[in-house]
Amino acid sequence: MKTIARSAILLVSILILASCRDEIPLDTFDYENYLVVEATLTNELKQQEIKLSRTTQLDTSFANLENNAEVYVMVNDNIRYDFEQAEDGFYRSNEAFSTKNGDNYQLNINTEAGRSYISALVSPNDLPDITNFYAERVINANGVEGIQVYMDVQGSSGSTFFNFKYEETYKIISPFPSPVDFEITNYFDHPIDGISYEVETRANPRQETVCYSTVKSSGVNLGSSGSLDENKLLRHPILFIPADSPKIGVRYSILGQVYAPGQSSYTFYKNLKELSGNDDLLSQKQPGFIVGNISSLTNAKEQVLGFFDVAFQTERRIYFNFEDFEFLEPPYFYLCELDYYDYNDNITSDLTPNQRQLLYSFLQTGNYRIYSRSLPPSDNNFAIITDYCSDCTLYSSNVKPAFWED
Amino acid sequence: MNNILDYKVGADLTLNENIEQELLQGTGRAYGVEFLIKKEKGDFNGYFGYTYARSELKLDSAIPEENVNNGGYFPANYDKPHDFSLVSNYRLTKRFSFSMNFVYQTGRPVTYPTGKFIFAGREQVVYSDRNQFRIPDYYRLDLGINIEGNHKKNKLAHSFVNISVYNVFGRNNPYSVFFVTENNEIKAFQTSIFSIPIPTITYNFKF
Numbered sequence: 001m002k003t004i005a006r007s008a009i010l011l012v013s014i015l016i017l018a019s020c021r022d023e024i025p026l027d028t029f030d031y032e033n034y035l036v037v038e039a040t041l042t043n044e045l046k047q048q049e050i051k052l053s054r055t056t057q058l059d060t061s062f063a064n065l066e067n068n069a070e071v072y073v074m075v076n077d078n079i080r081y082d083f084e085q086a087e088d089g090f091y092r093s094n095e096a097f098s099t100k101n102g103d104n105y106q107l108n109i110n111t112e113a114g115r116s117y118i119s120a121l122v123s124p125n126d127l128p129d130i131t132n133f134y135a136e137r138v139i140n141a142n143g144v145e146g147i148q149v150y151m152d153v154q155g156s157s158g159s160t161f162f163n164f165k166y167e168e169t170y171k172i173i174s175p176f177p178s179p180v181d182f183e184i185t186n187y188f189d190h191p192i193d194g195i196s197y198e199v200e201t202r203a204n205p206r207q208e209t210v211c212y213s214t215v216k217s218s219g220v221n222l223g224s225s226g227s228l229d230e231n232k233l234l235r236h237p238i239l240f241i242p243a244d245s246p247k248i249g250v251r252y253s254i255l256g257q258v259y260a261p262g263q264s265s266y267t268f269y270k271n272l273k274e275l276s277g278n279d280d281l282l283s284q285k286q287p288g289f290i291v292g293n294i295s296s297l298t299n300a301k302e303q304v305l306g307f308f309d310v311a312f313q314t315e316r317r318i319y320f321n322f323e324d325f326e327f328l329e330p331p332y333f334y335l336c337e338l339d340y341y342d343y344n345d346n347i348t349s350d351l352t353p354n355q356r357q358l359l360y361s362f363l364q365t366g367n368y369r370i371y372s373r374s375l376p377p378s379d380n381n382f383a384i385i386t387d388y389c390s391d392c393t394l395y396s397s398n399v400k401p402a403f404w405e406d
Numbered sequence: 407m408n409n410i411l412d413y414k415v416g417a418d419l420t421l422n423e424n425i426e427q428e429l430l431q432g433t434g435r436a437y438g439v440e441f442l443i444k445k446e447k448g449d450f451n452g453y454f455g456y457t458y459a460r461s462e463l464k465l466d467s468a469i470p471e472e473n474v475n476n477g478g479y480f481p482a483n484y485d486k487p488h489d490f491s492l493v494s495n496y497r498l499t500k501r502f503s504f505s506m507n508f509v510y511q512t513g514r515p516v517t518y519p520t521g522k523f524i525f526a527g528r529e530q531v532v533y534s535d536r537n538q539f540r541i542p543d544y545y546r547l548d549l550g551i552n553i554e555g556n557h558k559k560n561k562l563a564h565s566f567v568n569i570s571v572y573n574v575f576g577r578n579n580p581y582s583v584f585f586v587t588e589n590n591e592i593k594a595f596q597t598s599i600f601s602i603p604i605p606t607i608t609y610n611f612k613f
Contacts, residue, residue, distance in 0.1 A: 020601060024583070024594045034532060036523045055521035055532050058592055063524055218527025267471045269526075271416035276530045286428075287517045287533040287585075288415035291471045301476070305523060305532065 031057045035066060035117065037294050037306030039107055041073070042259075042313055043124070045098040048073075050083055050091045052109065055305065065089025070110040075103050099124050099310045107294070107308040119308035120293040125260040126156030126312065131232070133256045133316040137325040138240075146242040147325055149318075151256050153223070155231035161266040163311070164221040165257045166238055169401055171250040172211040175336050178369035178390040180204055184360070194346050197360060199382070201370065211392035212401055213247075220273040222266065243327040251321050251406070259313035268292050268307045319405065336389035338371055343380035359384070410434040410463055412482075414472065415536075430472060432465035434482065452494030452506075461485045475535040481515040483537065488512045500557060505570075507548040513541035519585055519592060531585070531592060541583045541596070547574045565611035572604040 032055065039050040052066035071083035071091045083091035099105065107119040132152040139145050153162055180201040187197040223236045238256055241248060261269065271290045289303060296302035322330055339362070345355035359382055362368045369390040374381035388394055409431050413419075417428035438459030445451045461484060466477030474480065490510040497503040515537030522531050550570030557564075573579075580596035 021595050021597050022578075024596050032520045032532065032534070034521070034523075036525065038525055053523060055523045058519060058522055058531075216527070220526055264469075264471050271471075272525060272530060274416035274418055275533065276528060286413035286415055286417040287519070287531075288474065288536050289533055290415060291473065293470070306525070 025059075031055075032303075034303055034305045035109075035111070035115075035294075037107070037109070037117070037119075037292070037304065037308060039119075039306070040309045040311050041099050041105060042311045043098045043100070043127075044313075045096050047096050048081070048083075048093045049086075050107070051089055052091065053089050063089075066111065068112040070108075072108050074106045074108065077104070077106075099312060101126070101312065105308075105310050109294075114298075115302075116297040117294055117304055118297055119295075120264075122262070122293070122308060122310045124310040124312035125262060127314050128156060128162060128258050128260045129154040130256065130258060130314050130316045133318055135254075135318065135320055135325075137327075140240055144240075144242050145327075146240055146245070147248065147320070148240050149238040149254055149256070150235045151238050151258065152234045153232060153236065153258055155225055155233070155260055157231070160225045160231055161261050161263070162223040162225070162233060162236070162258050163261045163266070163269060164217075164223065164236065164238060165313075166217045167214060167255040167257070168217075168239075168247065168252070169212055169214045169255070169404070170247045170252045171404075172213060172333070172392045172396050173250050174209045174211075174390050174392045175332055176338065176369075176371045176385040176389045177209040178204055178371055178385070180370055180373070182363065182370050184363060187360075194354070195357060195360060196346075199343075199363070199370075199373075201373065206391075206393070207398050208391040208393050210400075211396035211398050212404065213396040214401065219276075220269045222269055222273065224266075243322070243325075244330045246330050246333045248320070248322045248327075249330045249332065251319060253317055253319045253404070255315055255317045257313050257315040259311035261309060261311070264293055265307060265309045317403070332389070333395070334386065334388040336385060338383045338385055341382045341384065343382070407434040407436070410482075412463055412465060412474070415474065430465045430467070430474065432463055432474075434461065434463050435479070436461040449497040450494065452492070454493075455489075455491045457489040458487055459485075459489070460487055475538075480535065481537045483515060485515055485537075486512045501554045503552045503554075505550040505552070507550075508546070510545040511543065513543045513580075515539070516541050516583055518583075522592065541580050544579045545575075545577060546572075546579060548572050549574055563611040563613040565609065568606075568608045568610065570606050572606065573600050574603050576601065576603045 034055045036053045036055060041048045050071055052069055054064040054066055056062065056064045065088045067085060067088055073081045075081070081093050081095065081097055083093050086092040101124060104121045104123050106121050109117040130151060131154050135147050135149045138148040140148065151164065155162065181204050183200045185198050185200055187195065189195050221238065223233045225231045225233045239254065268290060274285050275287055275290065290305065292305060292307040294304040294306055294308055296304055341355045341359035343356050343359060348354045362384060367387050368384045369387050370382060371385045371390065372383040373379055410433060411429050411431060414428050414430055419425060419428060422428065436459070438457060440457045442453060442455045444453040461482045462479040463482045464477065464479045465474040467473050488511065492508040495503060495505045516539050517536050518534050518539045519531045520534045522529055548570060550568055552566055552568050554566040555564065578598050578601035580598045583594065583596045586593050586595065
């Protein structure tokens with residue numbers, strides 16, 4: 001019996017050893033360089049934007065943007081809107097325009113390399129109606145507590161599909177604003193007495209305390225009402241915000257946007273989403289080239305990635321913060337702790353750090369700000385803080401958005 | 407052949423209640439030729455077989471996004487054009503005989519990612535045309551030796567021992583190549599079984 005058990009263990013271990021999953025290098029696969037077009041015109045009156053890029057090899061990490069192309073949109077074959085390159089890969093229309101119901105739109109691209117591309121004729125679907133846009137306190141599928149933002153939409157006749165986007169804007173208040181700018185002067189390094197210097201301060205004229213960050217949604221969020229009779233979709237999830245997210249610490253706003261894409265637009269985005277998800281072995285999807293609506297005029301066999309879409313979108317904005325959902329105040333974006341230093345401590349022999357030396361080295365890095373200083377004449381005690389905790393403009397903007405309501 | 411089914415690009419069949427919506431109908435064609443040479447008698451016997459066989463599919467639709475590979479013919483998932491097998495046995499003495507088995511098959515077709523791009527603020531993968539590439543070819547050699555006991559007529563049991571080695575070359579024959587996105591990074595994996603030579607000993611007896 002023992003022998004059988006031993007042989008069984010041996011057999012199983014051989015099987016485990018013998019069957020294996022090996023990682024193989026990616027550079028063994030052929031690389032195809034395709035043009036990638038990301039273009040969605042909307043009914044918002046603005047300078048419309050189109051992004052052109054190219055595919056890159058799997059093992060590279062840099063973006064490959066398509067520059068110096070001639071880009072224009074034809075409306076009903078008679079009005080032409082030219083697009084000028086604004087930054088690498090991004091083209092903006094010279095004049096502001098908005099898409100209109102019943103019009104046909106077509107995108108034309110002539111690349112620097114002399115290749116021409118054209119999109120299918122696209123016309124916008126009717127506006128869907130946002131019947132409700134709201135947030136609820138939930139515990140999500142991963143057991144995380146937070147806020148779930150939902151949208152209820154009512155589609156118009158003709159399209160049962162919805163494409164959702166959002167734009168978050170949140171107010172930030174620096175927890176340790178620095179009232180002063182400083183400069184270190186009269187620095188001396190004495191061979192025996194150690195260093196000496198003066199910290200000169202003057203009022204900080206900049207507004208670094210209140211900021212507003214705006215982040216656009218990434219990825220694809222689609223929905224379908226499934227039936228034309230009652231063309232509505234309720235409680236469609238837009239975004240989940242964990243309860244400890246610093247974004248909801250002061251005041252948070254989300255602008256929900258939705259439009260009704262056509263069948264081919266919906267299929268394109270659906271495939272894009274299906275094939276970009278984190279794959280596991282249980283849900284393998286049929287991979288393949290994602291067909292869009294742009295083709296090459298130069299070579300009919302050349303494949304082009306991307307989609308030219310015309311979105312007739314509706315939007316709605318809501319505001320909230322952590323208190324509205326009775327959460328505890330979330331932490332700040334960065335860990336903020338004051339460090340206290342006494343300039344008069346210039347001794348190392350007492351087995352505590354030489355604070356004058358430390359203060360100097362921290363202030364010298366340029367990454368610290370003075371939060372407070374004791375009053376003269378004994379103005380030698382400093383409380384310093386990393387700049388990310390006193391100056392929100394380092395990672396956000398101090399310009400208040402026009403729509404913002406406090 | 408008409409009404410051959412295959413999946414749409416992006417088809418997801420896991421827990422899908424409307425599987426029919428993820429399928430496409432197309433036409434297929436298959437052709438090929440087979441050779442077989444067999445030697446049954448004598449101390450040295452065995453056979454040699456070679457098959458050339460193609461099976462292709464065409465999914466052409468009036469709706470552009472339901473076209474696969476621009477509506478042209480492409481190899482079906484089970485298309486393995488070359489299949490070669492050689493089996494031989496050699497009886498050295500009445501008690502010792504050797505056997506050999508060699509198999510070669512073209513790797514089956516597969517769709518590979520050929521690049522990546524940024525779209526909707528996320529990194530996305532570009533895949534090749536369907537079944538444009540093939541996983542590495544499959545080949546394997548097995549060798550064996552049979553040692554029989556004495557051939558006395560009045561024995562309780564006639565027995566023989568077989569010692570053989572499976573996959574003598576230790577060839578790492580992948581049966582699938584797949585891709586996983588881990589932390590926004592694309593990784594390629596191949597899975598295989600018995601990528602090392604496997605020796606076996608069997609003892610048989612007849613009574």
